[in-house]
Amino acid sequence: MKTKILLAAATAGVMFAGSVLASTLDDVRARGKLNCIINTGLVGFAAPDDKGKWQGFDVDFCRAVAAATLGDADKVNYTTATGKTRFTKLAAGEGEILSRNTTWTFSRDVDLSQTFIGVNYYDGQGFMVPKALGVKSAKELDGASVCIQTGTTTELNLAEYFAGNGMKYNPVPIETNAEAQELYKAGRCDVYTTDASGLFATLYSFDNKADHMVLPEVVSKEPLGPVVRHGDDQWADIVSWVLRAMMAGEEKGITSKNVKELAAKDNKDKEINRLLGKDPLQGLSKLGLSPDWAVNVISQVGNYAETFEKHLYPLTIQRGMNALYKDGGLHYIPPIK
Amino acid sequence: MNFFANIWRNEKSREIIVQIFVLLCVGWFLSWLISNVDANFKALGKDLSFEFLFIPAGYDINQYLIEYNNRDSHLRAGIVGLLNTGLVAFFGIILATFLGITLGIIRLSKNWLASKIAYWYVEFTRNVPILLHILLWHGIIINTLPHPKKAINIGDVTFLSNRGFYIPKPLTEIGIELVYLFFVIAIIFSILFFKYAKKKQDLTGQQYPVIWINLMVLITLPMIGFFVSGMPITLEIPALKGFNFRGGMHMSPELAALTFALGIYTAAFIAEIVRAGILAIDKGQREAAESIGLKPSKVMNLVILPQARRVIIPPLTSQYLNLTKNSSLAIAIGYMDLVATLGGISLNQTGREMETMLIVMLIYLSVSLSISAFMNWYNNKVKLVGR
Numbered sequence: 228m229k230t231k232i233l234l235a236a237a238t239a240g241v242m243f244a245g246s247v248l249a250s251t252l253d254d255v256r257a258r259g260k261l262n263c264i265i266n267t268g269l270v271g272f273a274a275p276d277d278k279g280k281w282q283g284f285d286v287d288f289c290r291a292v293a294a295a296t297l298g299d300a301d302k303v304n305y306t307t308a309t310g311k312t313r314f315t316k317l318a319a320g321e322g323e324i325l326s327r328n329t330t331w332t333f334s335r336d337v338d339l340s341q342t343f344i345g346v347n348y349y350d351g352q353g354f355m356v357p358k359a360l361g362v363k364s365a366k367e368l369d370g371a372s373v374c375i376q377t378g379t380t381t382e383l384n385l386a387e388y389f390a391g392n393g394m395k396y397n398p399v400p401i402e403t404n405a406e407a408q409e410l411y412k413a414g415r416c417d418v419y420t421t422d423a424s425g426l427f428a429t430l431y432s433f434d435n436k437a438d439h440m441v442l443p444e445v446v447s448k449e450p451l452g453p454v455v456r457h458g459d460d461q462w463a464d465i466v467s468w469v470l471r472a473m474m475a476g477e478e479k480g481i482t483s484k485n486v487k488e489l490a491a492k493d494n495k496d497k498e499i500n501r502l503l504g505k506d507p508l509q510g511l512s513k514l515g516l517s518p519d520w521a522v523n524v525i526s527q528v529g530n531y532a533e534t535f536e537k538h539l540y541p542l543t544i545q546r547g548m549n550a551l552y553k554d555g556g557l558h559y560i561p562p563i564k
Numbered sequence: 565m566n567f568f569a570n571i572w573r574n575e576k577s578r579e580i581i582v583q584i585f586v587l588l589c590v591g592w593f594l595s596w597l598i599s600n601v602d603a604n605f606k607a608l609g610k611d612l613s614f615e616f617l618f619i620p621a622g623y624d625i626n627q628y629l630i631e632y633n634n635r636d637s638h639l640r641a642g643i644v645g646l647l648n649t650g651l652v653a654f655f656g657i658i659l660a661t662f663l664g665i666t667l668g669i670i671r672l673s674k675n676w677l678a679s680k681i682a683y684w685y686v687e688f689t690r691n692v693p694i695l696l697h698i699l700l701w702h703g704i705i706i707n708t709l710p711h712p713k714k715a716i717n718i719g720d721v722t723f724l725s726n727r728g729f730y731i732p733k734p735l736t737e738i739g740i741e742l743v744y745l746f747f748v749i750a751i752i753f754s755i756l757f758f759k760y761a762k763k764k765q766d767l768t769g770q771q772y773p774v775i776w777i778n779l780m781v782l783i784t785l786p787m788i789g790f791f792v793s794g795m796p797i798t799l800e801i802p803a804l805k806g807f808n809f810r811g812g813m814h815m816s817p818e819l820a821a822l823t824f825a826l827g828i829y830t831a832a833f834i835a836e837i838v839r840a841g842i843l844a845i846d847k848g849q850r851e852a853a854e855s856i857g858l859k860p861s862k863v864m865n866l867v868i869l870p871q872a873r874r875v876i877i878p879p880l881t882s883q884y885l886n887l888t889k890n891s892s893l894a895i896a897i898g899y900m901d902l903v904a905t906l907g908g909i910s911l912n913q914t915g916r917e918m919e920t921m922l923i924v925m926l927i928y929l930s931v932s933l934s935i936s937a938f939m940n941w942y943n944n945k946v947k948l949v950g951r
């Protein structure tokens with residue numbers, strides 16, 4: 228009796244451990260779908276369109292990974308997470324990727340055992356106020372009520388910024404961007420603070436955009452990027468090279484329009500050949516990807532510039548720091564060799 | 565074989581065997597749970613550690629009953645949250661009790677309209693989920709009350725706005741000790757007088773208006789102390805400064821919404837409990853009390869309620885417990901209670917899900933157990949003795 232129970236427990240344990248150890252790529256392929264954790268709703272980054280389909284810059288990244296691994300960008304299941312629940316959801320295996328305005332920090336990387344695979348958006352924290360408030364600088368916000376999303380770097384930066392400038396404030400904590408908008412509009416808080424990208428997205432959804440302004444101060448560095456669980460290097464490599472492939476596409480002028488054409492011919496720039504599967508890319512088989520992986524990504528989703536322009540230009544977001552290095556921005560990717 | 569069959573047939577030993585078996589199952593299940601957690605933790609590269617409690621929390625909390633700033637530890641942030649839970653539970657319980665008892669009594673009144681209103685109150689309130697109550701009250705306060713700059717001004721000392729309610733705050737100065745002293749004397753007098761009056765009534769049947777006299781003493785004595793010592797209490801009046809009111813005492817919209825919602829919701833259940841308790845008293849008791857000429861209020865207070873109390877208290881306890889536990893929905897409107905601080909932001913900023921949740925659960929468990937222990941004690945005290 229007892230040994231039987233022990234045996235059962237042991238098998239359960241082994242089975243469980245086994246399922247953890249199986250490669251993420253195998254799991255995704257076996258399921259035929261990629262599980263991707265995104266925002267609860269932030270226009271431009273991840274928000275359902277009028278047909279209920281998720282759209283946005285972060286959504287496109289999920290699609291790109293699906294295109295590379297499954298050959299079809301539409302094979303994605305989306306799971307939403309608030310700032311608070313995202314890491315728990317990722318750790319619990321509710322998704323293979325967390326693609327949700329997530330700032331790369333030391334403790335998240337090291338202590339929370341996540342792997343940040345790169346930066347797809349360089350951001351910084353800003354403040355938005357109604358113009359009627361008559362405030363021109365964040366330094367004038369002493370005593371204000373400030374809406375913040377909990378479980379974010381935002382709330383830690385805010386505490387440090389106000390303390391550092393000898394100012395007091397009244398934090399009004401909320402869970403999602405949608406709630407924050409409601410409270411801000413109702414006047415529960417004087418200021419809404421979050422990543423500048425989030426402020427632009429929020430402003431975009433307002434009817435009376437002209438009544439609000441973003442203050443000039445940017446009080447933090449927020450390198451945002453996709454996150455995967457620690458421990459599966461193959462998967463981390465796949466996800467990071469999908470991001471680089473999209474940026475390489477922009478760098479080399481490969482777009483969703485011309486990618487098929489470029490893939491078919493022998494290009495003078497051999498890096499294009501290697502990226503698009505014309506020439507062999509050493510080690511690609513170790514990633515378990517087929518030679519047309521990047522073609523799938525760029526043809527179905529587009530290069531970095533294309534998704535940026537599609538989703539973020541309407542919010543009046545400029546490339547700025549998010550331009551490629553050769554255009555004066557910060558995106559500089561290792562060579563495809 | 566026969567031996568075993570006999571053991572099984574014997575009721576006593578069979579019971580023991582069954583219990584041992586159940587115990588084994590439970591034990592096995594628990595150990596499986598623990599080993600599973602352990603395996604998961606290993607797979608995720610995590611360990612169980614409570615060191616995070618002592619590092620700076622890094623976030624601010626908008627309501628603290630003890631000193632707190634973002635350099636304090638997660639532990640302290642948790643305590644601040646726990647006190648906030650206690651505060652809203654305290655306010656909620658007071659509101660729910662008063663409202664509930666009143667409604668329960670009204671519900672039984674002979675006035676048709678009043679009783680119907682109480683009936684509809686109960687039916688309506690308790691059939692709407694508590695979360696909706698909370699969101700509704702929060703929405704009302706935030707969307708209907710004006711901005712601080714246009715706050716509703718009550719006598720230049722109290723202000724209502726969508727940032728909450730501001731009332732004057734008493735500040736004490738030197739000399740206040742005299743007021744305290746007089747107050748203590750007043751309390752001692754009240755107790756002695758109460759005992760004396762009771763004794764007198766038992767002996768002679770003579771009655772004093774004890775409540776009124778005590779109330780007078782409790783108010784006037786400290787007042788005399790107050791004037792004699794040169795009025796050592798000043799009021800700090802809230803005033804609009806910059807974005808918000810400063811000074812005075814502040815009740816945030818979140819605290820107010822939670823108190824209203826929890827109080828009003830739980831009052832519906834308490835009303836039913838009170839009604840049931842009163843109905844449980846044999847109607848002969850009421851008739852007997854009325855026949856000796858007691859006024860209706862005396863019948864209620866001296867005859868019915870003391871007996872109904874015994875029926876009312878156990879379920880009332882569980883309502884208080886429910887209210888306290890329901891207060892954890894605070895997180896929906898951003899009230900910084902225990903679940904929002906330690907079980908929310910700290911959890912998230914440190915990634916210590918298991919540890920924070922264990923602590924939060926243990927705290928709720930011990931709060932619940934102590935409230936029910938207290939209520940059991942009280943119940944034992946008021947229950948019928950020697951019957």
Ligand SMILES: N[C@@H](CCC(=O)N[C@@H](CS)C(=O)NCC(=O)O)C(=O)O
Binds near residue numbers: 269329403
């Ligand atoms: N980058 C910060 C903040 C991320 C964040 O919460 N961003 C907001 C606004 S920029 C958001 O994505 N909200 C969408 C939602 O509520 O789901 C972090 O990683 O902690």
